[in-house]
Amino acid sequence: MTGDAACKGCGRALMDSASGVILAQTAAGTSVVLGLMRCGRIWLCPVCAASIRHKRAEEITTAVVEWIKRGGTAYLVTFTARHGHTHRLADLMDALQGTRATPDAPRRPGAYQRLITGGKWAGRKASDGDRQRDREGIRDRVGYVGMIRATEVTVGQVNGWHPHIHAICFVGGRTEGERGEKRVVEVSEPSTAALEEWQDQWRSVWTGALRKVNPEFMPDDRHGVDFKRLETERDANDLGEYIAKTQDGKQPAMELARADLKSAGNDNVAPFELLGRVGDLTGGVPEDDAAGQGSLEWNLAKWHEYERATKGRRAIEWTRYLRQILGIEGGDSEEDDLDLLLGADAEGGELRAGVAVTEEGWHAVAGRALDLAATQAAEGTDGNTDPAAMGQRVREVLALADVADTVVVLTSVEVAEAYSAMLDSLALRREEASARRRREHEHQDDDADSVQERAARHIERLGNGLLPVHRRSV
Known part of the structure; x- marks a missing residue:
């Protein structure tokens, strides 16, 4: 159902067709599938989003705990907008996050x-340029040191789309240096x-x-901007670790x-709940028993609107240089x-053993929806790790797709x-793609320069009276 090509092929397309797919068993007794492309679409893919967001949550917890340990102060700030069922998600996202360049x-x-711009927020330089006299x-x-911002979206049949921003703001610090040297x-x-002035200013802006x-x-x-101060406490399950939490x-990090x-x-x-209901309804579950709300048509329409509105946007973003300041x-x-x-x-953990499946064999397995069964066979439930x-075990599963002979132990x-060879091949392709984009960008810059040069010559000729001045030429 997705309109995103990368998401459509996630977990199906191979990283390197020559290497195929590896079903590997770890020393911990679990199994992993190596060699499949991942789309990395944090907005769209439930599988990739779970892995990415788990790692991001760990980073955020580390950052907040580190800052509070240093003696700094952190707030969880939530920003919302008024919304109704007639409002388009793209318009609401533009209002909150800004429009994308075209x-x-x-x-x-x-x-x-707007929160972090303007003289009242950032101060003003003295008219003579003397930084000691800056206001x-x-x-x-x-x-203010920086913030980590995350945008979240929900939707309902009554009140429509509800995009909102959660941000962790780090305050109580004084920095020196610019850009990469900031400390x-x-x-x-x-x-x-100062805290009251800050909060009043952000609510007003x-x-x-x-x-x-x-x-x-x-x-x-009362509802537009909400501030909650963060604190830390020892984790009840691991007394050596601290976790960050709000007063309630x-x-x-979870927020x-x-x-x-x-x-x-x-x-x-939530958007992934739209997917859950689509799966239930297309799988034959009666509407009254399916999770979520609305008809199949409503859920599909909302999902496609969501895909279009979030394309090219960041879901989680740190203020520039905040990572280096906090050592993340x-x-x-x-x-x-x-x-x-x-x-x-x-x-x-360490990879203990595995089997390689050729590109042809894996396509047959995925086409018959046997990929999960093959992964479970690699893990093994009988304790036999030979x-x-x-x-x-894997051959027995692949035999159902008539490709048992594509397995190599x-x-x-x-x-x-x-696996190292697969990663090397992927890195090479990414480098080649990056170089190609740079060449295309340089070519576009050259084209833009030539257009500007032609425009400048045209304007010069207008000024010299060499061209008739009328609306079209202007």
Whole structure:
């Protein structure tokens, strides 16, 4: 049902057709499938989203705990807009996150970007350029270091789309240096007056920005922006670790990152709940017994609108340089999400043994929906971890698709070597694709330069009276 080509082929297309697929058994007794492409679509793919969001939640928890341990202060801030069943999701997302740049129009900032711009927030330089005389902004008084932002979407038949933003804001710090050299040099508790000024400013800017886009989107002062201070406590299950939580006990990392685990409530459903109902209804479950709400047509229409509205948008994003300030490695791009997925595929401990299945064999297995059975056969429930026995179990499954002869048993060393070769092949293709995009971008820049040069010559000739001045030529 998806219109996204990468998502459509997730878990089916092979990373390297020559290497096929590897069903491997880990030392922990689990099994993994190596060699399948992952789409990394955090908005669209329930499988990839679960892996990516799990890793993102771990990063966020580490960041919050690290900052509070240093003596800093963190808040979970939730931003919402007023919405109704007639409002389009794309319009609401544009209002919150801003529009995306197109060949015909530049990017237009949304209410979120308005929060962290302007002289009242950022301060103003002295007229003579003397930084010692710069006027402080709210950002300086509260000690704002950065934020982690996550956008979440739910939908209901009565109130329509409900996109909202959760953000963890790190305050109470003073930084020095620019860009890659930025470092925190002092951490302290912001004053009550500074915190109140910050919160009042953000509430005012948020509602004002939404009112300017569309007065129907403007929330009231009580519901538009909500602040909750974060604290840490020792994990009851692991006394050596700390977890972050709000005053009412919620974990902020779960609020930001694990939208895939949430059930919307309040007569709304989460996007993956739309998928669940579509699966039930197309699988023959009566409407009254199926999870979710609405007809099959309604769920399909809402899913496709959701796909279009979220395309090209970031689900989770860190303020630039915040990771380096807090000592958290990684990034937020689609490439970083894919790296997380590849790392997750290889988790579970040392690979003990496995079987290789050719491209032809795997296509036959997936086409007959036997891929799960093959994975379970590789894991084995009888406790027999012998590679030959594992190969025999997998062959018995593949025999149902008449491709038992496409299985080759591998030792642990051969599994590691084969998977390494797959990753090398994938990395090479990604490098080639990146180089191709750079060449295309340079070509577009050259084309743009030539257009600008022609336009400049045209304007010069107009000024010299060499061309008749009329509306078309202008």
